[in-house]
Amino acid sequence: MDKLDQLQEHLNLGGSIKTFTPTVKITVHSKIDNEDFESPIDSVSSGLDKANFSLDSNIQSVQLNLFDSLMGRVEEVVGRMIPINPISHWEKLDLAVERGYILSTKEVQTLLGTKPSGTTWTRGAFIFTRTGKIGNQAGWKISRL
Numbered sequence: 625m626d627k628l629d630q631l632q633e634h635l636n637l638g639g640s641i642k643t644f645t646p647t648v649k650i651t652v653h654s655k656i657d658n659e660d661f662e663s664p665i666d667s668v669s670s671g672l673d674k675a676n677f678s679l680d681s682n683i684q685s686v687q688l689n690l691f692d693s694l695m696g697r698v699e700e701v702v703g704r705m706i707p708i709n710p711i712s713h714w715e716k717l718d719l720a721v722e723r724g725y726i727l728s729t730k731e732v733q734t735l736l737g738t739k740p741s742g743t744t745w746t747r748g749a750f751i752f753t754r755t756g757k758i759g760n761q762a763g764w765k766i767s768r769l
Contacts, residue, residue: 627646630644630646630647631644631646633682634682634685637682637685637686637689638689639686639688639689640689643685643688643689644685645685713735713736714749716735717735717748717750717766718768720766721750721766721767721768725766726755726756726758726763726764727758727763727764728759728761728762728763728764729761729762729764730761732764740752740754740762740764742754746769749768749769750766750767750768750769751766751767751768751769752764752766753765753766753767
């Protein structure tokens with residue numbers, strides 16, 4: 625039950641199940657003349673150690689979540705800064721023609737932003753001819769007009 629409470633607190637702080645690390649409770653016992661004895665000082669010290677460990681864990685968890693969030697933003701900003709080549713998809717299709725690649729419907733859709741249809745399909749200076757399957761998708765042989 626304690627671990628579920630810790631998980632709930634972690635999620636409330638913005639964490640995810642993937643980054644959750646439960647804290648472990650440790651009790652320190654001292655042996656004096658073969659009898660178990662826990663002094664009040666050891667008990668307080670142990671309690672402080674547990675509290676510090678729990679706090680450190682929560683801080684690390686928050687820091688990791690903040691870092692992940694920050695990295696996502698950095699990737700987004702960098703993606704906007706890199707100039708986009710408006711004809712890169714045509715260059716990639718030229719390469720596919722030269723090397724004889726057969727692309728799946730999903731790959732064609734990723735390159736062109738639209739799904740090919742029918743048995744032959746023309747887009748720009750390229751003809752896509754349906755040839756067999758790649759997994760559960762149609763395979764498309766590409767040639768130039």
